[in-house]
Amino acid sequence: MTVGESVRRFVSRIEPRPRLVDWSIFVLVSFEVASGLLSFTVGTPDGAWLFWLHAVAGLTLVALVGFKLYRVRHRVTNRHLWNRATGVSILLTVVTLSALGTGIAWVFGADADVWLWNLLSVHVFFGLLLVPLTLLHLRTHFRPPRRADFEERRAALQYAGLLVGGAVLFRAQETTNRVLDTAGVERRFTGSKPVEGSSFPVTSWVADDPDPIDTAAWSLSLGGRVNSPLELDYDELTTDAELEALLDCTSGWYTVQNWRGVRVGDLLDAAGVDDDARYVRFVSVTGYRWSLPVEEARDALLATHVGDNSLSHGHGAPLRLVAPGRRGFQWVKWVEGVEVRRRGDPAQWLVTLISGFD
Structure with a gap:
């Protein structure tokens, strides 16, 4: 048995049905966007579970996107099989990988300035961009799930394994950060890095930037x-x-x-x-x-x-x-x-x- 055949056999054993993979990606993208936006309002440790779920779902999404890319690799690499929807699919893939990559890099302590944005802001941007692209992709590739897709016991075990694997990877990442100090600094449960001293950044939400206010007239x-x-x-x-x-x-x-x-x-x-x-x-x-x-x-x-x-x-x-x-x-x-x-x-x-x- 060749290496390629071994890989295909292994993937076929752990991969859920294609339609389940596609709809699971849609559900997880929706959850990631919703939980990410909701996390903006959480400032106390009793809401740390939301950040934990966001991270576990993101790591599970990595596996599902991997299954998807493995399945469609021939359609992407063979230009004779391209159609009008291929461009959307490729763009969606790039944005998905960018959102996942920037999120994982931020967790491991990386950062970068992109114009006026840091790496976390870039992650949020790609995450929001996923919503319209995913809906557009569904419009061109709409295949409703079938009852048979959910009836197999194997599918439940596969999804349980994916979620458990995501949780284990998240805990492994936390342990790696502590042992190797890859994050560089002690972060809050929100992922935010500390800024020491009185010279903390000046930031405003969206377009808020008024002229200086004269206190005598205020x-x-x-x-x-x-x-x-x-x-x-x-x-x-x-x-x-x-x-x-x-x-x-x-x-x-x-x-x-x-x-x-x-x-x-x-x-x-x-x-x-x-x-x-x-x-x-x-x-x-x-x-x-x-x-x-x-x-x-x-x-x-x-x-x-x-x-x-x-x-x-x-x-x-x-x-x-x-x-x-x-x-x-x-x-x-x-x-x-x-x-x-x-x-x-x-x-x-x-x-x-x-x-x-x-």
């Missing part, structure tokens, strides 16, 4: 479901409250800083919150906004200083929300309004994509 308004709305100039803010908090940015870094400013709870007490209030919305001069439950908002800080220094414009001066346990994009910069509300604000997700655009 004021903070607090309204909504309160008894006594407030309008405070910068000099009227009592900024003696301090809070040490960890800022974990979705671009892949984190920092622990001592922040100083005014407690949101003190502002709410001064305004008098209505009994039916449930959320507090923080609004930027750019239109960007985010909401927190009232009780969580009470423990947040509207910061005017970080460390011993006043906030710089890039870090959100004159006022920035500091929300422990939340990811960096939820720490609203350049805050000019606080609104107490009965309901949440689902439109805030849309605003994160369009705020700052003229």
Whole structure:
């Protein structure tokens, strides 16, 4: 028996049915995109399971893509078999391998600057690009799964083996990072790298980039479901409250800083919150906004200083929300309004994509 025959026999024993492979890739791509986006909102260790599942699903996807490429290799290498859908298939393959490769490289400690993006941001870009390409690929290669594909006990064992293998590889990667120090630094469960000192990066979400704000012309308004709305100039803010908090940015870094400013709870007490209030919305001069439950908002800080220094414009001066346990994009910069509300604000997700655009 030749080596090629041995490989084919081995692959045929462990590979699920072709249609199951194709639909499993679609399901896992959908899960990876959804879990990746959801992970942006997870900032406390009790949500670490989501990152674990994202990694295991990604490693399982590697095996499924390998099966797929092995099966169609002759159609790709033989140009006489190409058709209009071949270009989409090749592009989808390149993007899939790029998304998987950049994700695995980031986990093992690699990084690179691509224009203004780091390796994690490139991974996210390729992951999002997979969605339209996968749907387009399905449109040209649509074959619904059959009942027979799911009835074989062998298929269940194959998928169990793939998932267990993904989990084992993930644990092996963690062990390798610890033993060989391949990650270079101790990361959080989110994958973010530490940034020491007060010179942490200035990052903004999408297009938020306002001109520097003149504090003499700026004021903070607090309204909504309160008894006594407030309008405070910068000099009227009592900024003696301090809070040490960890800022974990979705671009892949984190920092622990001592922040100083005014407690949101003190502002709410001064305004008098209505009994039916449930959320507090923080609004930027750019239109960007985010909401927190009232009780969580009470423990947040509207910061005017970080460390011993006043906030710089890039870090959100004159006022920035500091929300422990939340990811960096939820720490609203350049805050000019606080609104107490009965309901949440689902439109805030849309605003994160369009705020700052003229």
